[in-house]
Structures are given as C-alpha cells and as structure tokens.
Amino acid sequence: MHPVFFLSDFGLEDPYVGVVKAVLWEKAPGVPVLDLAHALPPQDLRRAAYALFEALPYLPEGAVVLAVVDPGVGTKRRAIAALGRRLYVGPDNGLFTLAWLLDPPIRAHEITCISPPSPKGILPLPGWAPGGYTFHGRDLFAPAAAHLALGLAAEELGPEVPAQDLIRLPLTLTPGPEGEILTFDRFGNAITTLLKAPLGSLVEVAGKRIPIRQTFGQVEAGEAVAYLGSGGLLEIALNRGNAKEALGLREGMPVVILPPPSGPPPPTDLPP
Missing domain, CATH: 3.40.50.10790 (S-adenosyl-l-methionine hydroxide adenosyltransferase, N-terminal)
Known part of the structure; x- marks a missing residue:
C-alpha cells in the first residue's frame, strides 16, 4: 500500500x-x-x-x-x-x-x-x-x-x-547568470529559474538591481531583496510587501545575476 x-x-x-x-x-x-x-x-x-x-x-x-x-x-x-x-x-x-x-x-x-x-x-x-x-x-x-x-x-x-x-514545458533551471521568472507564490514573491544566489551579488530584473541576501530581514521594510528560496531557486521579494505588484514583475521576464559591486561584503546577522 x-x-x-x-x-x-x-x-x-x-x-x-x-x-x-x-x-x-x-x-x-x-x-x-x-x-x-x-x-x-x-x-x-x-x-x-x-x-x-x-x-x-x-x-x-x-x-x-x-x-x-x-x-x-x-x-x-x-x-x-x-x-x-x-x-x-x-x-x-x-x-x-x-x-x-x-x-x-x-x-x-x-x-x-x-x-x-x-x-x-x-x-x-x-x-x-x-x-x-x-x-x-x-x-x-x-x-x-x-x-x-x-x-x-x-x-x-x-x-x-x-x-x-511525454510532454515537457519549455523550462530550464540553470545556475546562471541568466534565467527568467518562473512563477509567483501567494505572497507575490517571484520564483526564478536560477539555481544559485551568490551573496553580495546583484540581480537585475525589470530594469532594477536588487541585492542578494540570506533573508528578507536583511533589508529595510519595503525594500526589494533576492535570496535562495525554500525550493532551492533564487527568489525576489519585497520585505513586508508584494514584489510582483510593486516591481511590475511577470512570468517569463529575464533575470540576470550581476557580479558583486566593489566594497566590503554585505553584513549578516545569521549564524555561519
């Protein structure tokens, strides 16, 4: 059984x-x-x-x-x-x-x-x-x-x-640097086809550059953030908001991981 x-x-x-x-x-x-x-x-x-x-x-x-x-x-x-x-x-x-x-x-x-x-x-x-x-x-x-x-x-x-x-959708998961928005969850977080979220780098989507962090709380409320989601894919969110609505995101929109900007690595309050 x-x-x-x-x-x-x-x-x-x-x-x-x-x-x-x-x-x-x-x-x-x-x-x-x-x-x-x-x-x-x-x-x-x-x-x-x-x-x-x-x-x-x-x-x-x-x-x-x-x-x-x-x-x-x-x-x-x-x-x-x-x-x-x-x-x-x-x-x-x-x-x-x-x-x-x-x-x-x-x-x-x-x-x-x-x-x-x-x-x-x-x-x-x-x-x-x-x-x-x-x-x-x-x-x-x-x-x-x-x-x-x-x-x-x-x-x-x-x-x-x-x-x-058997039928497959035209979807590819990739480590990057280029991918797309796969779908959205009920919170308006954008789930991408990217398998990596290198800390300190930036994600470019819809003409905006968004920092990659470990979690939502490492940016201010209302700010956009990218992170490795619970499903193992890079996600884009708005801390305490709806990224899909606020950033004008849609399925299939290109997403690109950019090299980290110069300067010290981003702070983190999470354990190693």
Missing part, C-alpha cells in the same frame, strides 16, 4: 477535491491521502509544476503523486501514469516537467483501461446521466491512483508511452 499525495487547482469552494477523495476511498479504503495544494491559480501549469518541484524531495519513494491541473481535459491529450522512484498520475501536459528533473520517469503508460466510478445509492432523475467529459480527476486519475496505491502494475492501466515522448 502506497500513500497518495494529491495536488490540483480545484480550490476548496466546490466539492471537486472531496469527490476525488471519495473515489480514492472507495477504490482503495485505508490508503493515506495527503493534500499538497488545491488553491493554485486555475490552469496555471508553471505554478503547479513548481509546487510539485518544491514538494517532491519530501515525498517518500513509492508514493503515488496524483496531480490534476488540466486545461485540456476532455481533449486528445493523454492521461498518463509514469514511473520513476515515485508513481505520477495526471494529464500529459507538462505538469510534471520540473518534478521529473529530480525524478526522471523510467517508463509511462496511457490510462485507457479504467472504468469511471458511478454514483452509489441514489435514484437518478429521468434523463439524468452522471459523468461527462470534464472531470478526469474523478473519472480517470483517482481510480488509476487508487489502483496503483494498492500495488497494481502500471502496465495494467494501458499501453506504454515512451518516456521521451
């Missing part, structure tokens, strides 16, 4: 998250289901890809990662189960791009042999047919994740798809 870690853009105002969990419980009673995130910006694949990237190092090997951010639901895009050190279930639309940098898929299968769940214990209205084509989280991905959590071999779900044919 493997735990299921569930990420989506379904939000919490509607019953979608609960319904997916109900299907998981029906198909695999007792399997632990843990939430990663559900209030992600709707249909934002870059934000969701980063959320998976940030969470992945803390998920146990063998876990089932059920991720549903699916602008193309109901179209010809594939539903997949991919196997690395963990098992990934979701749409083949680039959602797993950054996670697969840490845990590359060895093989994958298209999900074609799963019967959708049906409502239990109710009398349908005349002419009413539950289902439709827009809730693959419930109808395809949750049943597939449940079966995998119970130990079903992925090849039982459908035909093999070459791992190199």
Whole structure:
C-alpha cells in the first residue's frame, strides 16, 4: 500500500477535491491521502509544476503523486501514469516537467483501461446521466491512483508511452547568470529559474538591481531583496510587501545575476 499525495487547482469552494477523495476511498479504503495544494491559480501549469518541484524531495519513494491541473481535459491529450522512484498520475501536459528533473520517469503508460466510478445509492432523475467529459480527476486519475496505491502494475492501466515522448514545458533551471521568472507564490514573491544566489551579488530584473541576501530581514521594510528560496531557486521579494505588484514583475521576464559591486561584503546577522 502506497500513500497518495494529491495536488490540483480545484480550490476548496466546490466539492471537486472531496469527490476525488471519495473515489480514492472507495477504490482503495485505508490508503493515506495527503493534500499538497488545491488553491493554485486555475490552469496555471508553471505554478503547479513548481509546487510539485518544491514538494517532491519530501515525498517518500513509492508514493503515488496524483496531480490534476488540466486545461485540456476532455481533449486528445493523454492521461498518463509514469514511473520513476515515485508513481505520477495526471494529464500529459507538462505538469510534471520540473518534478521529473529530480525524478526522471523510467517508463509511462496511457490510462485507457479504467472504468469511471458511478454514483452509489441514489435514484437518478429521468434523463439524468452522471459523468461527462470534464472531470478526469474523478473519472480517470483517482481510480488509476487508487489502483496503483494498492500495488497494481502500471502496465495494467494501458499501453506504454515512451518516456521521451511525454510532454515537457519549455523550462530550464540553470545556475546562471541568466534565467527568467518562473512563477509567483501567494505572497507575490517571484520564483526564478536560477539555481544559485551568490551573496553580495546583484540581480537585475525589470530594469532594477536588487541585492542578494540570506533573508528578507536583511533589508529595510519595503525594500526589494533576492535570496535562495525554500525550493532551492533564487527568489525576489519585497520585505513586508508584494514584489510582483510593486516591481511590475511577470512570468517569463529575464533575470540576470550581476557580479558583486566593489566594497566590503554585505553584513549578516545569521549564524555561519
């Protein structure tokens, strides 16, 4: 039995998250289901890809990662189960791009042999047919994740798809010096594609030069600062503010690490 870690853009105002969990419980009673995130910006694949990237190092090997951010639901895009050190279930639309940098898929299968769940214990209205084509989280991905959590071999779900044919977003993580803004968190902090944050250097973005420090409190309130974020990427923030709004930042905007200015290194009040 493997735990299921569930990420989506379904939000919490509607019953979608609960319904997916109900299907998981029906198909695999007792399997632990843990939430990663559900209030992600709707249909934002870059934000969701980063959320998976940030969470992945803390998920146990063998876990089932059920991720549903699916602008193309109901179209010809594939539903997949991919196997690395963990098992990934979701749409083949680039959602797993950054996670697969840490845990590359060895093989994958298209999900074609799963019967959708049906409502239990109710009398349908005349002419009413539950289902439709827009809730693959419930109808395809949750049943597939449940079966995998119970130990079903992925090849039982459908035909093999070459791992190199799986869709990736056009994103590259790099040590620098040039990168771009990948996405934003709920605080308005800009997460970049840069893997390094050399202390004492500057970051140039949107025509502004911003110092790289260890944390927010090493600049005054309202000042911009860059630092190595919790996900291991360089981030740009405004101490006690919203960098996205205040600095006019947007996804894809170029970011460049500049050499440190001349003079003594920046002070720090953190332990070595």
